[in-house]
Amino acid sequence: MAGAQIAVLRLLLLRRCPSAAASPTLFSNTQHFSHSAFAPRDGESDDGAKGGENWFTLPPFSAAVDSSSLGKKLASGGAGGGEDAAIPVNMTALKWVLRCCPQLPRSLVHKLFRLRQVRRECLGEEDSKRNSQARWCQFKRVARTYIMNQGERIVLPKTVNEPALEKPEIHCTKEEVSLIRSLELHKDLAIIVINKPPGLPVQGGLGIRRSLDQLAAACLSYDYSEPPRLVHRLDKDSSGILVMGRTQGSTAILHSIFREKTLGALDNANNSRKRVLQKRYLALVLGAPRLSKGSISAPLAKVMVDNGNSERITIGDNDTSSQHAVTEYRVIESFDGFSWLELTPLTGRKHQLRIHCTEVLRTPIVGDYKYGLRAHKKWKPLSHLQTMADGQPEETYGLFHDLARGSIAEKRPFLHLHCKQMILPDIALALKEASLDPDFDVSQLESLNLVAPLPFHMQRSWDILNSAAQETASQKMQYMKLNELHDLIDSKFVREVDGMMGSEVGEG
Numbered sequence: 001m002a003g004a005q006i007a008v009l010r011l012l013l014l015r016r017c018p019s020a021a022a023s024p025t026l027f028s029n030t031q032h033f034s035h036s037a038f039a040p041r042d043g044e045s046d047d048g049a050k051g052g053e054n055w056f057t058l059p060p061f062s063a064a065v066d067s068s069s070l071g072k073k074l075a076s077g078g079a080g081g082g083e084d085a086a087i088p089v090n091m092t093a094l095k096w097v098l099r100c101c102p103q104l105p106r107s108l109v110h111k112l113f114r115l116r117q118v119r120r121e122c123l124g125e126e127d128s129k130r131n132s133q134a135r136w137c138q139f140k141r142v143a144r145t146y147i148m149n150q151g152e153r154i155v156l157p158k159t160v161n162e163p164a165l166e167k168p169e170i171h172c173t174k175e176e177v178s179l180i181r182s183l184e185l186h187k188d189l190a191i192i193v194i195n196k197p198p199g200l201p202v203q204g205g206l207g208i209r210r211s212l213d214q215l216a217a218a219c220l221s222y223d224y225s226e227p228p229r230l231v232h233r234l235d236k237d238s239s240g241i242l243v244m245g246r247t248q249g250s251t252a253i254l255h256s257i258f259r260e261k262t263l264g265a266l267d268n269a270n271n272s273r274k275r276v277l278q279k280r281y282l283a284l285v286l287g288a289p290r291l292s293k294g295s296i297s298a299p300l301a302k303v304m305v306d307n308g309n310s311e312r313i314t315i316g317d318n319d320t321s322s323q324h325a326v327t328e329y330r331v332i333e334s335f336d337g338f339s340w341l342e343l344t345p346l347t348g349r350k351h352q353l354r355i356h357c358t359e360v361l362r363t364p365i366v367g368d369y370k371y372g373l374r375a376h377k378k379w380k381p382l383s384h385l386q387t388m389a390d391g392q393p394e395e396t397y398g399l400f401h402d403l404a405r406g407s408i409a410e411k412r413p414f415l416h417l418h419c420k421q422m423i424l425p426d427i428a429l430a431l432k433e434a435s436l437d438p439d440f441d442v443s444q445l446e447s448l449n450l451v452a453p454l455p456f457h458m459q460r461s462w463d464i465l466n467s468a469a470q471e472t473a474s475q476k477m478q479y480m481k482l483n484e485l486h487d488l489i490d491s492k493f494v495r496e497v498d499g500m501m502g503s504e505v506g507e508g
Contacts, residue, residue, distance in 0.1 A: 055119070055157060058100045058155070060152065061148040061154075067256070070256075072260055074445070075257045091147070092146060092147060093118065093144055093148060094110075094144035096148050101156075104160065108160075112156065113142075118141075118142050118144075119154070120152055120155070121138075170217065180194075181220065190246055191244065191250055191254070192220055192244050193242065193244070193450055195453065197239055198455050199236065200212055202233055202242070212242070216228045229245045232258050235415070235417070239417075239452075239458075240420060241420070241452045258277065261347075262348050278344070280343070280421040281344075281417060281419050282454070282458070283353065283417045284339070284341075284366045285363035285365050286363055286366060287337065287363040288331065288339045292330070293329060294329060295326065295327070296361070297326050298355075299323060300350075300351075301313070313350055313371075314359070315359050323347075325345075325352045326347050327343055327352060327353060328343070329342065329343050329344070335472075339363060341363075354370070355371060365415065365417050366416040368415055379411075381408065407464060409460070414455075418454055425445055425447055425448070426446050430445055
């Protein structure tokens with residue numbers, strides 16, 4: 001990444017969000033809803049229905065692929081066959097409302113159904129004889145499990161369409177938009193994939209000025225009416241591949257795939273089946289594992305620390321409060337007290353890789369001050385290699401230079417954990433095939449192989465250790481040659497001495 005890009009990215013992380021007008025996305029406040037105020041009784045018409053005063057209508061239902069079922073089918077790789085392999089195209093009223101109103105919180109939609117505030121238009125026999133210009137509809141209560149028919153319309157209370165409280169918007173310059181888009185690794189009709197830089201939080205929260213989901217909404221929506229949605233997480237200080245869904249349907253499919261990946265890893269019967277979702281991380285750790293490769297299966301549990309002000313993940317017991325976690329690892333190479341590991345998480349638990357490395361392998365990840373603080377208290381930068389700065393950005397801008405730091409040559413290195421590769425089904429192609437044939441064979445579906453380059457601090461650490469290893473190997477080779485030379489000289493000297501002694505004896 002060029003120095004100018006690093007500077008702009010640092011600016012994105014540090015500057016405050018300006019206040020903005022109300023966001024066009026709606027529906028975060030539930031206090032407006034009152035059953036007695038809006039919902040007519042079953043079989044009765046609402047006086048405001050004629051003028052649309054109290055209700056608004058969703059688009060007519062059209063059969064579509066069930067995203068959740070398609071996601072489960074992709075996650076299973078088509079195993080099972082038979083009727084289970086078919087993807088249903090019918091849809092419940094609940095799923096249709098969620099699909100038409102992606103900005104509505106799921107809890108709010110469920111509340112609307114409980115309060116009987118979700119209706120469908122129903123033309124009576126007498127009403128159908130009226131002139132089309134004077135036609136009005138009766139609204140029938142709809143249960144969330146109601147199966148929608150082609151062309152049916154759902155109506156909701158108009159109050160859910162009122163603007164929510166004002167939320168700050170992200171305003172980005174052209175240079176900032178260009179920078180964020182330069183992080184893209186892949187983009188198609190269904191998903192967008194970026195190489196997340198270290199130090200950028202994925203989601204907003206208390207004290208977070210800018211987050212990736214906000215920047216994605218401002219810079220990566222393109223011509224889509226809805227912003228990209230997160231389907232998995234990366235820690236703030238880690239880096240690498242991050243996948244986002246571009247539509248509600250593709251997001252639901254990705255959620256199913258990631259969820260089934262974790263569930264499948266816990267089922268020993270599924271271990272022999274091909275994994276349709278694979279993630280590989282590269283980590284630099286302190287020390288070396290006892291075995292060069294293996295599998296870690298250890299449950300994780302949350303514990304509260306600092307008088308309940310924060311939480312921490314630790315190895316738990318096999319009880320209901322723990323979540324089972326499985327990680328495969330392989331040592332790539334070890335040198336001078338460091339090891340490069342390839343980590344493959346089979347489950348998706350919070351801080352799983354960091355805990356398994358620290359508490360199971362006893363090799364904390366470099367830069368992990370939350371779980372490997374004790375090991376870092378004795379940290380000493382490789383001062384004799386600090387002059388090795390090949391590949392360092394040519395330009396730095398005051399406070400922004402720290403994005404070009406963080407290698408093992410620094411006093412406080414950054415976290416060395418990077419999601420370098422991810423293999424997952426081609427969601428855009430799957431949606432296209434499913435719309436043409438619900439029974440298509442997903443086992444023949446092509447996969448996307450996504451690869452993310454290393455961030456600067458990890459690339460520099462890799463170069464430093466690689467150069468140091470080569471230098472050490474060269475020194476060992478020179479030492480061996482020197483020993484061979486000494487042995488040759490010694491043997492020649494011995495022969496010469498023996499010859500001199502032999503000649504003296506002959507003269508005597």
